[in-house]
Amino acid sequence: MKLKRFLLRYYPPGIILEYEKGGEMKTKSIDLLDLTPSTDIDTLVEEIRRAEPLVTVSRIQQVKYLIVRLQEKLSQQDDHKFYLFKVLRAHILPLTNVAFNKSGSSFITGSYDRTCKVWDTASGEELHTLEGHRNVVYAIAFNNPYGDKIATGSFDKTCKLWSAETGKCYHTFRGHTAEIVCLSFNPQSTLVATGSMDTTAKLWDVQTGEEAVTLTGHSAEIISLSFNTTGDRIITGSFDHTVSVWDVGSGRRVNTLIGHRGEISSAQFNWDCSLIATGSMDKTCMLWDALNGKCVATLTGHEDEVLDVCFDYTGQLIATASADGTARVYSAATKKCTAKLEGHESEISKICFNAQGSRILTGSADKTARLWDSHTGQCLQVLEGHTDEIFSCAFNYEGTTVITGSKDNTCRIWR
Amino acid sequence: MLSVKGLLSILRKLKSAPDQEVRILLLGLDNAGKTTLLKQLASEDISHITPTQGFNIKSVQSQGFKLNVWDIGGQRKIRPYWRNYFENTDVLIYVIDSADRKRFEETGQELAELLDEEKLSGVPVLIFANKQDLLTAAPASEIAEGLNLHTIRDRVWQIQSCSALTGEGVQDGMNWVCKNVNAKKK
Numbered sequence: 001m002k003l004k005r006f007l008l009r010y011y012p013p014g015i016i017l018e019y020e021k022g023g024e025m026k027t028k029s030i031d032l033l034d035l036t037p038s039t040d041i042d043t044l045v046e047e048i049r050r051a052e053p054l055v056t057v058s059r060i061q062q063v064k065y066l067i068v069r070l071q072e073k074l075s076q077q078d079d080h081k082f083y084l085f086k087v088l089r090a091h092i093l094p095l096t097n098v099a100f101n102k103s104g105s106s107f108i109t110g111s112y113d114r115t116c117k118v119w120d121t122a123s124g125e126e127l128h129t130l131e132g133h134r135n136v137v138y139a140i141a142f143n144n145p146y147g148d149k150i151a152t153g154s155f156d157k158t159c160k161l162w163s164a165e166t167g168k169c170y171h172t173f174r175g176h177t178a179e180i181v182c183l184s185f186n187p188q189s190t191l192v193a194t195g196s197m198d199t200t201a202k203l204w205d206v207q208t209g210e211e212a213v214t215l216t217g218h219s220a221e222i223i224s225l226s227f228n229t230t231g232d233r234i235i236t237g238s239f240d241h242t243v244s245v246w247d248v249g250s251g252r253r254v255n256t257l258i259g260h261r262g263e264i265s266s267a268q269f270n271w272d273c274s275l276i277a278t279g280s281m282d283k284t285c286m287l288w289d290a291l292n293g294k295c296v297a298t299l300t301g302h303e304d305e306v307l308d309v310c311f312d313y314t315g316q317l318i319a320t321a322s323a324d325g326t327a328r329v330y331s332a333a334t335k336k337c338t339a340k341l342e343g344h345e346s347e348i349s350k351i352c353f354n355a356q357g358s359r360i361l362t363g364s365a366d367k368t369a370r371l372w373d374s375h376t377g378q379c380l381q382v383l384e385g386h387t388d389e390i391f392s393c394a395f396n397y398e399g400t401t402v403i404t405g406s407k408d409n410t411c412r413i414w415r
Numbered sequence: 416m417l418s419v420k421g422l423l424s425i426l427r428k429l430k431s432a433p434d435q436e437v438r439i440l441l442l443g444l445d446n447a448g449k450t451t452l453l454k455q456l457a458s459e460d461i462s463h464i465t466p467t468q469g470f471n472i473k474s475v476q477s478q479g480f481k482l483n484v485w486d487i488g489g490q491r492k493i494r495p496y497w498r499n500y501f502e503n504t505d506v507l508i509y510v511i512d513s514a515d516r517k518r519f520e521e522t523g524q525e526l527a528e529l530l531d532e533e534k535l536s537g538v539p540v541l542i543f544a545n546k547q548d549l550l551t552a553a554p555a556s557e558i559a560e561g562l563n564l565h566t567i568r569d570r571v572w573q574i575q576s577c578s579a580l581t582g583e584g585v586q587d588g589m590n591w592v593c594k595n596v597n598a599k600k601k
Binding site for chain 1: 420427429430469496499
C-alpha cells in the first residue's frame, strides 16, 4: 500500500487518502466529524497517525496543514444574507421536488407538467427539458458527487435515467405497478433505488438499465428511502408504520424498525451510518441504532405529524419539520430538544441543513421559506414571494444559494 | 373542511381511499366555476378567485363520508394534464358555464373524451349546469339535450343546475354524489 495524495473534504470535515494497492488506485476517508476550530492539532494528528498506517511520520506536516485549513473553514463567519435573484417561470403546472448537483452549478426541478428541467444556477437559464414521462415527475436526483446523471421517478410508474450534460435519456426502468415517489442513487452511482406506492422498492443497474433486485416486505406504500454513506445498506420508510433496513448486495431485509404508531414520512441515515432518524405521522421522530435496529430514543414535542427529518452532515444534530408549523432541533448525543423554530403560519413540509450545519432551511404551506440559526433557533430570514405553498427547498453545498419550488409553478433562486 | 397541504398529504390522498373516503375529480373548461364551487363547498370566501394554474384539494365531511375533492385547472394548455389525476377516482364532477353558449360544443367534446377514458370507465358522473344565477343561463334540460347525455349508458349520471356563487343546487348535487358513491363503495 502506497499513499499517493491527500484530498480535503470540507463538509463534513475529513481527509481523503488516495493510495495504491496491488496496482489499483483506491481511496479511504478519515472523518473528522468532531473537529472544531479549537481542537488541539498535535493531539489529533497523533491520533490519526496511530490509527492510520498510511499516515507516516514524513506526512505529518502535510496532515497538520490540512487540519488547519479545515479549521479555518469551520471558523468562517456565516453572515450571508439572501436576496431574491430570479423567479423562474419554470413549469406550466406545480413543481414537486428540487435538487442541486454537488458543486451547485446546476439544479433540477420536477413538475406536474410531466417534465424535469435542468437549470444553470449562475444565470437562471434553462439548460434542458427532460421530456418523456407520461405523468407527474415527482422524485428527482442527481448522482452526486459526480453530477453527470439525473434520475426521475414518475406517477407513470417508470423511472428514467438521463445525461445531465446532454439531456439524453439512457434508460427507462419499468417494473413498478404504481407511482414512484422516492428515489436515490447509491454513493458509487452504480445503482438507482426507487420506492413506490406499489409497496416495493427496486434497485436498478445504472450501466445496463436492468433491474438488480426488488425489495419486498412492506405492506403499504413506500414513501422515503435513503442509502447509507458506504452504500451497503438502504432504508425504506412506509405508510405501514415501519422502516426496513436492507442489504444492498443481496436485497435481503436485515432489520425492521418497529415502534412508530403512524405512517412514516421520512427516514435518513447519519453520515457515519450509526444512526437512523425516522419521522412519523404519530408526531414523533425516532432514533435507531443502525446496526441492531433497536430504538435508542423517541424525540417528542411536536403537536402534529412530523413531515420531514434530517441530520446535519456531521450527524450531531437532527432537525424535524411538522404539520404543527414548527420545526425542532435535537442533539444526537443527548437526544434533547436544543431549539424550537417558531414563526411559520402553516405546516412545514421540508427541512434541511446547509452543509456547514450552521443554518436550517424550512419550506412551508404559508408560502414562505425561512432560514434559521441551527444552534440558537433564531429565525434569520423569511424568504417571501411565492404565491402558493412551497413544496421543496434546498441549499447548495457552499450554503450560498437557496432554491425553492412551489405549487405556484415557479422556482425561485435566492443568493 | 380542510385544505390539503404539502406533497406528503397529496401522496396520502393519492392512494386508493379507505371505505369511508371518496375521491372526487372536479373538471370542466376554464371559467366554468370549479374553484368557486370548491370554495362554496368549503364555505370559504369566493370574492377573489383567479384562474387555477394547477390544482386545489379540499376534504369535506358529508353524510358519513370524507370527500376529497380535487379541483383541476381547466385552461386549454393544461387540459392534456387532466390525465395525471384520473387514478382511483370515485366520482367525476363536470362543471359547465351554462351562460357561455359559444363554448357548449367545446365543453361537450371535452366531456365526451373524459367519458371515453379507460381509467374513468364506469365512474359515476355529475354534471353541474353552473351559473344559473345569470339571466342568460341555459336550463339544465337544454344542456342535457345539447350534450346528448341520454346516450350515456356505461355509468350512472346526473345533471344538476346550480349556482356556485349563491350556493343554490350545490348541496342537491353533493347528495346525489353521496348516494351514488354508496352503491359503488359498498
